[in-house]
Amino acid sequence: xxxxxxxxxxxxxxxxxxxxxxxxxxxxxxxxxxxxxxxxxxxxxxxxxxxxxxxxxxxxxxxxxxxxxxxxxxxxxxxxxxxxxxxxxxxxxxxxxxxxxxxxxxxxxxxxxxxxxxxxxxxxxxxx
Ligand SMILES: [Zn+2]
Numbered sequence: 001x002x003x004x005x006x007x008x009x010x011x012x013x014x015x016x017x018x019x020x021x022x023x024x025x026x027x028x029x030x031x032x033x034x035x036x037x038x039x040x041x042x043x044x045x046x047x048x049x050x051x052x053x054x055x056x057x058x059x060x061x062x063x064x065x066x067x068x069x070x071x072x073x074x075x076x077x078x079x080x081x082x083x084x085x086x087x088x089x090x091x092x093x094x095x096x097x098x099x100x101x102x103x104x105x106x107x108x109x110x111x112x113x114x115x116x117x118x119x120x121x122x123x124x125x126x127x128x
Contacts, residue, residue, distance in 0.1 A: 010044045014047040079091070
């Protein structure tokens with residue numbers, strides 16, 4: 001079914017917005033891809049679903065932890081920044097970039113996804 005002119009306009013604007021959001025943080029890009037692949041949503045459905053979720057769950061006053069949302073943030077790419085993992089100075093390639101490269105991104109992802117190990121259930125049974 002063809003979209004109405006108005007829906008097509010919203011779809012185009014949503015696709016543009018998603019493209020911009022993808023550039024803020026690689027994690028956002030992977031989440032956008034995952035939602036698109038899982039639900040086969042259009043761009044306007046993704047934007048609508050996420051906005052509605054924020055509003056329905058009273059999360060609209062919460063600020064994401066990405067540096068892009070810090071007051072006065074001006075790092076729109078091309079400037080110098082210091083990696084928040086290793087402290088190395090690097091050139092910002094996209095808005096909100098705060099890690100110098102893939103190595104630090106993988107280390108950060110690993111740190112964020114570490115699950116505390118239950119020492120008792122993780123221990124190897126000792127045979128008598
Ligand atoms: Zn680094």
